[in-house]
Amino acid sequence: MNTVDRVLTAAGTRTAQRLLGWASVGTLAATAVAGLLLVPPDAEQGDVQRLMYVHVPAAWLAFLSFGVVAAASAAYLRTGRIRWDRVAVSSAEIGVLFCALTIALGSLWGRPVWGAWWTWDPRLTTTTVLLLVYVGYLTLRRVADSPARRAQWSAVVGLVGVVDIPIVHMSVVWWRSLHQEATVIRPGTPTMDGSMLATLLLGVLAFTLAYSYLMAVRLRIGRLEDSAASAVMTTPTPRATAPRRPAAAVDGGGRGA
Amino acid sequence: MSAPTTTYAPESVTPTRRRGPSPRTRLVVCVVVVVAALGWIAVRGLTGSFVYYLTPTDVVVQHQADVGQRVRLGGLVVTGSVHRPADGSLRFVVTDGHRSMPVVSTGDVPELFRARQGVVLEGALGTDHRFHADTLLVKHDGSYRAPDLDR
Numbered sequence: 007m008n009t010v011d012r013v014l015t016a017a018g019t020r021t022a023q024r025l026l027g028w029a030s031v032g033t034l035a036a037t038a039v040a041g042l043l044l045v046p047p048d049a050e051q052g053d054v055q056r057l058m059y060v061h062v063p064a065a066w067l068a069f070l071s072f073g074v075v076a077a078a079s080a081a082y083l084r085t086g087r088i089r090w091d092r093v094a095v096s097s098a099e100i101g102v103l104f105c106a107l108t109i110a111l112g113s114l115w116g117r118p119v120w121g122a123w124w125t126w127d128p129r130l131t132t133t134t135v136l137l138l139v140y141v142g143y144l145t146l147r148r149v150a151d152s153p154a155r156r157a158q159w160s161a162v163v164g165l166v167g168v169v170d171i172p173i174v175h176m177s178v179v180w181w182r183s184l185h186q187e188a189t190v191i192r193p194g195t196p197t198m199d200g201s202m203l204a205t206l207l208l209g210v211l212a213f214t215l216a217y218s219y220l221m222a223v224r225l226r227i228g229r230l231e232d233s234a235a236s237a238v239m240t241t242p243t244p245r246a247t248a249p250r251r252p253a254a255a256v257d258g259g260g261r262g263a
Numbered sequence: 264m265s266a267p268t269t270t271y272a273p274e275s276v277t278p279t280r281r282r283g284p285s286p287r288t289r290l291v292v293c294v295v296v297v298v299a300a301l302g303w304i305a306v307r308g309l310t311g312s313f314v315y316y317l318t319p320t321d322v323v324v325q326h327q328a329d330v331g332q333r334v335r336l337g338g339l340v341v342t343g344s345v346h347r348p349a350d351g352s353l354r355f356v357v358t359d360g361h362r363s364m365p366v367v368s369t370g371d372v373p374e375l376f377r378a379r380q381g382v383v384l385e386g387a388l389g390t391d392h393r394f395h396a397d398t399l400l401v402k403h404d405g406s407y408r409a410p411d412l413d414r
Contacts, residue, residue: 132304
């Protein structure tokens with residue numbers, strides 16, 4: 007716990023955020039140069055295969071984000087500390103973004119190679135379910151009527167939803183699919199040329215750094231939001247401090263100060 | 264509108280009775296929806312009914328598709344079976360290693376289509392015992408190689 011505290015505090019400083027930001031910009035630029043200029047095109051698919059260097063890191067980031075949501079949700083349910091809820095919602099927002107990006111990039115790749123923008127293949131279907139679960143997670147947060155209840159409900163969904171990650175990963179093994187099977191995380195050696203694999207891993211590093219940067223910024227926003235909200239709640243409203251007027255029934259309810 | 268209205272208080276802090284289902288009910292509904300979605304996938308997967316495409320064996324031996332019923336058919340394109348008759352269609356034979364099935368495809372042909380490639384076809388079995396497909400999808404494997412390493 008203390009280590010996590012220290013990491014969160016260290017990532018919250020302005021210097022750390024600037025460092026993470028520039029590191030992700032640098033590695034993303036390096037990925038773009040390597041993926042577009044240095045690495046040869048695929049023998050069969052040609053240049054369109056270069057989409058892999060962003061499609062796969064985006065998918066990895068969706069998995070990472072939702073994994074962090076589940077871990078933070080479990081931590082919230084154990085400790086009841088609202089900070090874990092902030093970690094969970096920050097990660098969920100980033101995860102939804104990158105899960106949608108994964109589907110969009112995959113669609114762009116699928117049209118020229120498969121011959122279809124979309125098909126109800128198991129991998130595509132389970133990924134859509136993953137996206138919907140965490141869109142639902144974010145929607146649920148708008149339904150709850152108190153911060154504590156919101157944190158508890160969403161922690162349950164954040165923890166249950168993670169079950170879909172192994173299903174998405176194994177979908178191409180368990181079921182007949184159009185999507186190709188895993189190239190890197192598979193039994194045996196990766197079925198990819200060395201330079202392509204190196205570029206892919208660089209992309210994964212770049213996206214992970216971008217995730218860390220986005221998380222650090224989003225967590226700071228979360229802290230500021232919460233302190234602003236608590237300031238509003240403890241400050242008397244103008245109506246509460248104004249002198250009572252006899253005809254105060256303007257909002258229909260007639261509720262006074 | 265002459266009455267001075269200074270109603271810019273954010274919201275009432277006094278507990279008010281909400282309309283609609285109770286918070287607990289809404290939580291239960293949300294959790295049930297998520298669990299049901301995941302459970303649906305798990306059950307469909309385990310019972311084997313979550314099938315993206317049928318194989319020629321499924322169609323020829325087990326008769327899992329009726330004539331005219333819209334299904335997907337998957338398999339490998341048999342070498343030497345691809346030809347384009349004058350009517351503009353694409354004809355070939357797909358196999359799963361045990362059984363094979365002749366296909367008449369009328370849709371777009373992806374660039375990567377060739378013999379010994381995995382394909383998924385959308386269409387229906389005809390009375391002529393051919394599979395009439397309007398959509399041809401090419402399945403590629405997960406191996407990536409530079410062009411100059413062709414051996």
